[in-house]
Amino acid sequence: MAIMITAILFALIGIALGAGGTQLLMLGGSAYYLLAGIGFLATAVLLYMRQSAALLVYAIVVIGSLIWAVWEVGLDWWQLGPRGGVVIVLGLWMLTPWIRKPLGFQSPTGARYSASATPLAVVLGISVLVAVISMFTNSTDLEGQLSEEQVAAAPNLGGNVPPGEWHQYGRTPFGQRYSPLDQVNVENVDELEEVWRYQTGDVKLPEDVGETTYQVTPLKVGNSLYLCTPHNWAISVNATTGEEQWKFDPNAGLNPDRQHQTCRGVTYYVDTAAQPGAACAQRVYLPTSDARLIALDATNGEVCTSFADQGTLQLEAKMPYNPAGYYYSTSPPVIAAGKIIIGGAVNDNYSIRSPSGVIRAFDVNTGELVWNWDSGNPTQTEPLPEGETYSANSPNSWSIFSVDEDLGLVYIPLGNQVPDQLGMGRSEAVEKYSSSIVALDINTGADRWVQQTVHHDLWDMDVPAQPVLLDLTQDDGTSVPALVGPTKQGDIYVLDRRNGNPLLPITEQPAPGGAIPEDFTSPTQPVTALTFRPERLEGRDMWGVTMFDQMVCRIRLKQLKYDGMYTPPSLEGTLVYPGNFGTFNWGSVAVDPERMVMFGMPTYLAFTSRLIPRAEVPAREEGQTGSEQGVNQNEGAPYAVEMGPFLGPLQIPCQAPPWGYVAGADLRTGEIAYKQKNGTVYDMTPLPLPFKLGVPGIGGPMITKGGVAFLGAAVDNYLRAYNLTTGEQLWESRLPAGGQATPMTYAVEDGRQFVVMVAGGHGSVGTKPGDYVIAYSLPRQ
Template structure:
């Protein structure tokens, strides 16, 4: 120890560190007070500065003062967040470490003067404060305030007797022929070999690598979101660069591959993203079972046991056209069928729709021009990469029906979001439905152009083959954040669900979920069709998951709500030249998050937490649906939504819905055109400066993160959840996943992380998910959400898994692990099959 005339160097440096830490905290805290935020940081910062000054003048009271800081911080933290360990820890751990440092003899012995006279009396309160904080940590570590345990009790007979939901469709129970398992999009495999009792025994059966990796010339958002399909003994998949590969379902060995050699006049780097979610399959023997059009009487009238009024039934009947006569097979179509009897339809990143022989992988020359249709036809000019179909088309009867992705926020003069139906044999246009001109469904004239900038449908269709209806989850008219120029026609069909007659393209009904959408609340998930058991009897339902968190349950014949939907008042005050809807539609079945408060701001330390609080207070936020602003607005739920394109899965026998809700806040800021900096750019659809040319504003959008890249709002950020569809209540909800692959240190903290990609369920009572930010595939018991098994993936798994059976009846789980560019998960090119060993 230094002599009585001077400080020990360790005490001196400790004092300086305290003064600096306290000054930074006090300065930030003063700014937070000016924004009408918490006084804690300013007061605590001042106390820490004073602690440092007392150390400089060698006062023992420095230890007493810091004991008070730690005691006060502990009490304040409990008042703010109760007993939530993962919110208490970042508030306290730095102060606990500093307190422990002060108790080191070489540090505090330099403080020799002043009260208390006994050095032990100075150390004891500080030690007590440390013990209290540590006991609080230990006591709360095993308590999870966000967990919602529960169980969905199902009759034993339902567990034991699983019917084949593919019966009558021509699809074998061991196949996964459509993106969502079947046209009903339930993401349900009627296979029961894997159960909660044996799921832990799953092992890798085979691994295949596609060889398609992101390259230096690719856009940041190069993503592998593919869900393969399985037909007979073959698996078909597509890659981000639109390559199609056929694999043997039992061994994973390659049968053939097709490379469309996608092209771009400017290269791909300046595109916003590149992905292929899947291919579609056509078999004349199977699809002949789908009616060309359901009879008007059968498809328009609700079933006798559905809860709809006579007026509703009459209105639905009036909107349905009479069924056209069945088409006659032409000689050319007969030749085409002989050439390619079983077909795959591939949407490419350069806006083509290609028909391939499913047996050989060769283009079907009779389809379109040399096997391809140019989807750029009749939509007008666009920036390369600004229009193409990222998702598989739908097949109904002898039609292949395709939508298209339109780049968000590029300008107010983008391509049409038209839906087009082509003949599966020769590719001629049969009908088109353009939300900007919805009544003109006859094929457009060769020189015509569809309505520019009409809302698009970029996600996956679902099809009710029995009723002849196709369901469209709709986006909105770009740009997303300012809608002052939107047309009445565009407003009618945006951000909702549209039901079309699949044979003619005529409108059956539509229901809007977000009115005058200013928050990018596209309906991203594929609608799920299921016959629900209700108090009024079995009702044919369509279930739509949405970004805002509501799950809308409608009668799929009439569009009338089965689960109540209420119009709720929302914040007002749009930007200049725009408006807001006074209310928004909220379903009684929803995963809508509670309103964010300053106490919900998070961080790894008090410093980034303080930064997040300042940022939160500087943004406009009046709750969900707060309008975009020049000030900057907190958007929560954010642009990825509570539910995105992964949708939900449904066990139609047990009447259980499985979902993976996410909770990540975003920020948006409108930038007047005259204030826009030269060269401002965007790196993906969910970050950077959006030009929105032709409107008064550009805007900036980003995830609400601290300077360390950590979410500003507290965890959990991702869950697995189960809904009992017999009661339409959330039965269980558990946080899901760890930060092992997204934190600076690979520590598997179980905070619950976001997931992109959907769930799938099996007749065995097991659900699967791969989409979390950590690289795992996991299995869950559908009854209570208990995690049954997990396996490490070699790359990010941001795709929806599927399950199938081989010729021997062995059940497999199939996973795509290729990573996601904008989420920053590890890139790869893996397709992995698991089975019981």
């Protein structure tokens, strides 16, 4: 009975591999699956006939599979496993008496002898040995270390922020995410322990949009922390104890048309002209998801009625189209030279009749508009006359700005004009500014320089990250004001922030063509000398739990249009890699301005996009909430677009891990020192398995003078500490929810250094929601 069931099983496997392998071969893919299918079918026939040759034929299947697998992927355990798992398990079954005895022979005396399985046993032994060796072989990481030389003796940290405080999203206007505190260092970071935990009370609701996320980095001023929540509550807590001091709810409401329900931070301001202790002498500015900017008294959370209209600035003013939920600010504005400068998020791919991506500067005390810079109408920076509106649908900036007040410049990471995947009819100005870093004059709003990172963007490659500013010491000892700009495609732009000139080379390289007839592609795209962009995906890079779903992914890869990075959108479906999730996203990178090095979390996850002709677009379902995945309607455009991650039949990525790393690079030379897989599948699978595959993540890192980098972000729920020099993980703490925020650090009155992490989850990546703010410190001496 066992041998008949085995024969049937082998026959079914052979048919499946043969059918899929034939399809794959016809698409130009690997012949292995067809050959393996033939081997399984031959083994099945011989088992049915009770021929001992079945063992020999299957030994050939095993050794052939091993040679093919090692040839394709080397000694990568996570790649070898899916290729050999089924083959090895069935081989071991073939060695059992229940199979070997029916295939054996009967002696003249009537004794029954098992068939010899020596060849199969030998090849299985070799396969197991290779598997064991691969488990201890690191074939995916780049090992190395950053220089520990203190290049800048007195680094420019940007602004006058006391060492123990954190005044802006990236600590200072430079956005370095670097703290000069060194009480916590590589020698003692493993002793960190939780000292307090605060819960905001703002939890994800059933009727919330999918991307309801908690991404805030708190500010620390004096002995107070200031933060916001996904539903835009502003909160102050005691920095030493975590006790709530005040809470303000703007009642922003819910709207299913919002694609994002989040708040990355608030903005702190001191009115130096006000009398000490006067009402609203210290302020917190809160952006809301219903497109308001509210000024609050930092001491008690009361509205500062002297600002704008009774304390509230309506950001939808002068928008050409103003459907509720289509425009809002998810990131904190910046304050410089008496102005509060703010951009906004525009819903991706909803409609061509969308609000403007205008950047505006208001008087920080009165709320009066000082200037506006609209990338669709860039020369009109004076406030628009009554009756005029900003240009519709112009590229917007939804991320965080950086400021150099000495140079008088604010640095804006710009997005793309929607629809992101359709480039027809874009104006000359949009073609110039889309997906770029722009330096604007703080006083007038005029653009001083622009560096585009993608030409004629058809892939939603917004510049998502806050540009990081530092003074970069050159080999000859001179110091150059520099800007470090991470991008979704993985390029790191290192520019002279005075004029945008590259400090590390930028080259133009040929890019694929083949756009739809109505559109076009740029013949070249920029590539930076310091880049984390991934290599082109090939069939060998496809993955699965078994050889079967891996084969399906290989077939799907061949069916998609894919000529490498920047393959244009298509009707048949295009592979977009990196996907619009990005190699880097709003979490940006952290920079050590003393050592001139950076630490970041490159992520690699392919997406697919498919254009749908207007006549074939399914109607939006009643009650459907906004999302950047699935079918995006693009109302008013000739095509909708369907997007999502490139997943296999079991809803895991089709591409092999690692999907996420931590990495360190030298900003003077452009050399990547190390790149090590980061994070486990502990919270990605039904069983809590601590396998360190290197998982995707979204969030940002922080660096301290103690040589430690802190990062949550990964889709397993941990806050981790790393040795900045080597990338080695030094400590981790389990979080009660997803850690998709950027950590920060500060000192309290008794001298202790605290590290604070917000854990609230991220709707798009599916991590556990929550409302936690957690502080860690070393044990008291």
